[in-house]
Amino acid sequence: MTLELRDISIKRAGGQALFAPLSLIVKGGEVGAVMGPSGSGKSTLLAAIGGHLARGFTLSGAVLLNGAPVTALPAEARRIGMMFQDALLFPHLSVGGNLAFGLDPAVKGRSARRGAVDLALAQAGLAGMADRDPATLSGGERARAALMRSLLARPNALLLSMSRFLNWTPPCEQSFAPLPLRIFGPAAFLR
């Protein structure tokens, strides 16, 4: 699984390109990083890769996953996970409900899904927090829950738009093994 950016450039309506055309290849298991000063368009680049580009911006160039262009696909069909600056747990669902919302629908049956969610919570050091209100979690706990929510959706690539994640490694690297995951952090932005 490879994520490739080919000559990506983003223009604001009637304006100039935000940055010089950008190309980047991130192979499976690798973490790529894009760095730049504040306001240079890192978040906009991330949004473009994930398919969340706001109205008024136009994207040229191609985003390819394993050689196949995904630029024309809507965000939900790209299988590109996204971690936002804020964790953005849905406030109407419990912590476990948030993870279950992300969990791949191929995992069927109430107990199997609950098991997968509990396992993911344990891996993230959040064991037993499934029924908690997301608002009662600390900032770090919220970020980890949001990361697990993204991973449970089995994305082909994962975009991290915050540096905080670089400070955290799962308690046990192999613990992701049961889930057929390829984790990229192709765009973990540093300031």
Add this chain to the structure above:
Amino acid sequence: MGAAIYQVIAPNRSRQGPGPKGHLRLWVLVVVALCLVLPIAASLWQALRAAFGVLPALGQSQAGLDTWAALFDVPGIASALRLSLVTGFASTLLSLLLALALVAMLSSTAPAKFSARLLAPFLAIPHAAMAVGLAFVLAPSGWIARALAPALGWALPPDLATVGDPYGAALTLGLIIKEMPFMVLVIMTALTQIPLAQHMAAGQALGYGRAEVWVRVIVPQIWPLIRLPIYIVLAFGLSVIDMAVILGPTHPPTLSVLLTRLFTSPDLAQLLPASAGAVLLLAMVVASFAALYMGEKLLARLGREWAARGRRNSGLNVAVRALAGAAGLVLILGAMGAVALALWSMAWRWAWPQLLPSGLSLQTWANADWITPAMTTITIALASTAMALAFAIAWLEGEDRAERQGGMTQMMIYLPLLIPQISFLFGMNILAVQMGIGGGVGAVIWAHVLFVFPYVMMALTGPWRALDGRYAQTAAALGMGPWCRLALVKLPIMAAPILAAVAIGLAVSVAQYLPTLFLGAGRIATLTTEAVTLSSSSDRRVLGVVASMQAVLPLVGYLLAFLIPAWLHKNRRDLQGAA
């Protein structure tokens, strides 16, 4: 120098003490309780006593259950009750569904400002005028039948009850045309309170389509913010009168129309069963609230389980598109109704089955007696809106000064919108008669304030609380007292939202039917009472004139609310687009 320092410090000092900062709030609470809540409570007490046979004005003082027996002997009472429930629930739930679908579509394609402007006319046109316009479109001799006539070979208007049908379908449609735009506005306002774009992106990044994120993530979050308006729409749909008179069936009519007939019957003995009916209607509304609340809890529970199952492709997108399309059709029907009103008011000759009148003329405008009711309407609207606005500003400023807001006291503002009008307006009329203002314009204005005030509050509360508190603090630091800060800083900055609230208040007042009818003792004629009275007559031109005028007044208000701030703030970029 010393004086200058004193002036800078003084306001801060006065804000810390227990002194006068809570006084305004207390005053407002007392005045609102005395003028609005107490009369409603007293009126409900009147209705309740009369429902059990005690009505001293008629010499009835023996409590008993005879009135209820009399009520259940009224022909068609059971069908009337069922009809009210069906039209009330159908119109509320359909308006909500269509509005949610429409916003789901609009929020991804059109800027919010565009949507708000598109909706303004639908919000402004009063229920009665919209009902008349819709009747012109739907009636057997209306536009739709005329369009079909050549193809189907109808030489005469078909013999179908397309308006006033026994199922209340025309009434339900009319209610949806008015309530759906209101729900859209409420939903769009609620959306500004949550990080919509981020949650949409987060949901899509997990593989959900827009419609699916909308239903699973966005709707549950805005629900608490739109709950009160939904209950208001339900209470309104269950107890509406003017629209039900114009579009609803007549034999039997809805419960509230049936009760209006009893209340206004020349046979005064009917007041007793009418009061029992008013209590019954109130009980029905309370039971409906309970049913809606339980349905809401059940749906939330099922929704959470559904969300946890994680299915991505459920065909919701198709459903949302279809519903949004239906919502568009509803808006088109409403627009056709508004155009039909104007055309009929100027039609010279409009024979079946022509699609357009064969000539236009202002003859009907010149002959029909619309100026007197129009002046009465304007007077009542201006007076009640001015009072409601004063209450609202005092309420919000009182909150600022007391440094607390909301709470349970806020519910008493919305009480008049949650209780069926007919359940307390007759009792309120008795109260007005006892106070010596019965049947006068003053009593009518008082009753209008009851309904204008909550809508003005709804329009003003959000923008007022969003006002940056540091403006007032800066003014205080410059030595301005609380009244100066209000008059010179807050009100000018809030000019656009205040004018928008005024426009809404005027529209609400212009649309009132029952308060005018009951508190005016049937002697005060506004455009609304005239439109409802004329709706059963056969002269569509005169009806077109009165209903058009009723629609034009609020539209002018909305237009001014849009133009005045644009002109006032033409060189003030930060204040543009505030409304």
